[in-house]
Amino acid sequence: MSTKNFEWGPQAKALHVQLQHPISKFAGNFRWSADVWPDEDDLSKKETWEGTSTHVLACQGRFVHMVMHGKMDDSDWEGNHIFGLGPDGVSIQEVSFNKYGTFATATSKGVVSGNSFAVYGSTTEPSRGIEPYRTIYTVLNDNEIEIEIFMTSPAGRESKAKHLKLTRV
Numbered sequence: 001m002s003t004k005n006f007e008w009g010p011q012a013k014a015l016h017v018q019l020q021h022p023i024s025k026f027a028g029n030f031r032w033s034a035d036v037w038p039d040e041d042d043l044s045k046k047e048t049w050e051g052t053s054t055h056v057l058a059c060q061g062r063f064v065h066m067v068m069h070g071k072m073d074d075s076d077w078e079g080n081h082i083f084g085l086g087p088d089g090v091s092i093q094e095v096s097f098n099k100y101g102t103f104a105t106a107t108s109k110g111v112v113s114g115n116s117f118a119v120y121g122s123t124t125e126p127s128r129g130i131e132p133y134r135t136i137y138t139v140l141n142d143n144e145i146e147i148e149i150f151m152t153s154p155a156g157r158e159s160k161a162k163h164l165k166l167t168r169v
Contacts, residue, residue: 023057023061023062023063023064023083023084023085023092024057024061025139025142025145026055026057026064026066026139026145027055027056027057027064028054028055028168029052029053029054029055029168029169030052030053030054030055030145030166030167030168030169031050031051031052031166031167031169032050032051032052032053032068032070032164032165032166032167033048033049033050033164033165034048034049034050034070034162034163034164034165035047035048035162035163036048036049036161036162037159037160037161037162038161043159043160047073049070049071049072049077050070050071051068051069051070051071051077052068052069052070052169053066053067053068053069053166054066054067055067058082058084059084062084062085063082063083063084063085064082064083064084065080065081065082066079066080066081066082066083067079067080068080068081079096079097080096080097081094081095081096082094082095082096083095083119092117092119094119094121094135096123115138115139115140116136116137116138116139117136117137118134118135118136118137119134119135119137120132120133120134121133121135129154131151131152131153131154132151132152133149133150133151133152133161134149134150134152134158135147135148135149135150136148136150142168143167143168144165144166144167144168145165145166146163146164146165146166147162147163147164147166148160148162148163148164149161149162149163149164
């Protein structure tokens with residue numbers, strides 16, 4: 001069979017892009033630590049949370065399901081986070097939820113650079129209502145991932161709310 005005139009179909013091209021995307025590096029088991037600033041008006045009050053997470057690739061590597069366990073405010077915490085490539089193979093779509101009902105959905109404006117991408121969305125916080133946020137995911141190397149989350153206050157001021165460092169175990 002000759003491959004001289006062989007043309008990759010759209011699905012094969014999309015799969016190639018997906019396997020090269022930083023999302024593919026999220027699979028595995030991780031330990032994480034997070035610096036958290038719960039009061040956007042007083043950044044001197046920092047908390048440190050720690051835990052573990054399991055990340056499973058789904059939908060032919062297009063999505064990652066992160067199940068995170070840890071301590072938050074001295075209480076056990078579990079969160080689910082699902083994110084992945086949109087139908088165009090470039091944009092990022094995500095949904096997050098936890099046992100308290102905090103829920104977030106977002107669609108990004110695309111990949112920021114080779115190993116980083118940003119997601120813009122909003123979350124519903126029980127005490128504050130709907131809040132816009134921005135998350136930057138960076139694959140530092142094969143074993144480390146950094147996640148930075150910025151929240152926007154009702155007054156329109158953005159501040160860093162969380163900084164997570166995930167290390168593969």
